[in-house]
Amino acid sequence: MSLEALLADGEAMHEALGREYVLTGSGQKPEPAFQAIYDRYASLAGDAALETARASGDPALLEWIVDVRVGRLVAPLDEAQLLWEQQTVLDVGGRAVPYLRAPIELSNNPDRSYRLALDAARARAVAGGLTTLRRDRFLREHEALAALGWCDYVDGMTVLSGIDMVSLGDAAARYLEATEAMMPDGA
Numbered sequence: 108m109s110l111e112a113l114l115a116d117g118e119a120m121h122e123a124l125g126r127e128y129v130l131t132g133s134g135q136k137p138e139p140a141f142q143a144i145y146d147r148y149a150s151l152a153g154d155a156a157l158e159t160a161r162a163s164g165d166p167a168l169l170e171w172i173v174d175v176r177v178g179r180l181v182a183p184l185d186e187a188q189l190l191w192e193q194q195t196v197l198d199v200g201g202r203a204v205p206y207l208r209a210p211i212e213l214s215n216n217p218d219r220s221y222r223l224a225l226d227a228a229r230a231r232a233v234a235g236g237l238t239t240l241r242r243d244r245f246l247r248e249h250e251a252l253a254a255l256g257w258c259d260y261v262d263g264m265t266v267l268s269g270i271d272m273v274s275l276g277d278a279a280a281r282y283l284e285a286t287e288a289m290m291p292d293g294a
């Protein structure tokens with residue numbers, strides 16, 4: 108696969124995926140079809156595309172091709188997650204709140220007891236459905252990186268992104284610890 112073909116197909120695929128997210132997310136389509144788009148551009152997830160990316164010497168291109176390979180594997184889970192998010196309705200003291208509306212309500216409602224009840228309902232819903240989808244997605248990502256030769260997910264992401272994930276995690280932990288006292292109990 109030539110670099111030019113890889114880039115042209117990649118641009119077309121990302122345009123199609125973006126359109127699919129917008130149409131489904133805005134309710135203009137009842138269900139996403141990410142898998143069909145990845146199938147249409149299956150060559151981007153193939154070994155020839157991976158070798159072209161590696162041969163280019165461009166780390167960002169290699170990261171992108173690996174992301175495409177992973178994206179194709181997790182597309183069914185991405186579809187299921189989007190549907191779950193659109194169809195889930197939270198019961199907050201007898202009031203039905205669409206899951207996707209919860210962040211808006213949490214940010215804008217002045218009633219602390221309502222916000223706490225809404226957050227608890229959101230957490231219950233996530234634990235009952237979304238957590239499983241996200242865990243399965245992460246496992247597939249991990250398997251895909253292992254199949255490409257990385258010993259673990261963190262190592263693969265460090266090599267691909269050029270960001271030391273262990274150091275980043277340590278820095279985030281230090282930041283959270285240093286700023287913990289700044290978060291009021293009632294926030």
